[in-house]
Amino acid sequence: MNEAKGTLYIVPTPLGNLGDISQRALNVLADVSLICAEDTRHTGQLLHHFSIRTPSQSLHDHNEKQKAAFILGKLEAGSDIALVSDAGTPLISDPGYTLVSLCRAAGIKVVPLPGPCAAIAALSASGLPTDRFAFEGFLPAKQSARLTQLEALSDEPRTLVFYEAPRRILDTLADMETVFGPERQVVLAKELTKTFETIHGAPVAELQAWLNEDSNRQKGEMVLMVAPAPKQEELPKAAVKLFLALAEELPRKKAASLVAEAFELKKNALYNLGLEG
Structure with a gap:
């Protein structure tokens, strides 16, 4: 790896209680050149609370594809950058997938910090x-x-x-x-x-x-x-045999529906038959 390249840090932020942020997260946010935030106004409140003056720019669902290449360029030029979302761990139902994928493909080091996740x-x-x-x-x-x-x-x-x-x-x-x-x-x-x-x-x-x-x-x-689904009772052999035969001629969903109706079974149990492996 080219040592001149920067590092992308994935930094979880508190769900609500600011006391949940780690000292390591605070250190990273203070030390990087730039913070990519889902909402800069929201993240700005967090940074202000901890007297962190690192500049930030937005990276959200609507602009990530356009901005990812620009951010990648800054990383390749040697800048360390932090990625945060509004709350919790970035990428977990939050933006960041496109950027992290590009970084991994380009040989940029990606460092995840542990922290809050709802x-x-x-x-x-x-x-x-x-x-x-x-x-x-x-x-x-x-x-x-x-x-x-x-x-x-x-x-x-x-x-x-x-x-x-x-x-x-x-x-x-x-x-x-x-x-x-x-x-x-x-x-x-x-x-x-x-x-x-x-x-x-x-x-x-x-x-x-x-x-x-x-x-x-x-x-x-x-x-x-x-809660997990209750364990299914073993399917009648006649139902399994009929479903497998029909599935050779019909779409699995249709075959499962017909057999489920005939045998008073749940169609999903039939549809998933054999798919687990």
């Missing part, structure tokens, strides 16, 4: 299985696409972790009840590390009722965690 913090306190989990980020905003994605995850044996916007929380939970059933356990964590931090778990139907009792419960940054 998904991990929420999961650790959820009471749901943590040995295996799947982070799914934000679900689609449109209901049809959201239902399709949830349907694809309905038999997932790992804990599911989502981010969700307050304006869509009730719609998303209603769709989860439709796909997962009213008894699936869901844990909502919101406003983590902040004054009104709340972690509340209940069957998805009850969680909706709890949110509807008080509109204030529907506000804030949210993480939704869904």
Whole structure:
């Protein structure tokens, strides 16, 4: 690696409580030549609080592709640069993927700092299985696409972790009840590390009722965690045989739907048959 090249530092920032920033993160932010921030005004408040005067410029979803090459050029010229998002760890449902990919391809050293991440913090306190989990980020905003994605995850044996916007929380939970059933356990964590931090778990139907009792419960940054799907009973051999035969002539989804209806089974269990390997 060319030692004259700079380093890109991935710097997590607090979710809300400024005491959660690490001393190493503060040192990096003070020492680099430039800070790339999702929102320079938001990050400016953090920098001002800690008396850090490093210049910053915006890098967000709408300008990353245009700015990444310019930032890469500064790194190749020897500048050290920090990448931050508004809160938590950059790239985790936040901008930065394009820039980091370009840096890796160009031989620029990328150094990740450990630190706050809403998904991990929420999961650790959820009471749901943590040995295996799947982070799914934000679900689609449109209901049809959201239902399709949830349907694809309905038999997932790992804990599911989502981010969700307050304006869509009730719609998303209603769709989860439709796909997962009213008894699936869901844990909502919101406003983590902040004054009104709340972690509340209940069957998805009850969680909706709890949110509807008080509109204030529907506000804030949210993480939704869904318990793993119950283990499926072994599929009848006749159903498996019929599905495999139909799948040779029909799309898998159609074959699964027909056999599921005939045998009163969940179509996902059939559709996923043989796909795991």
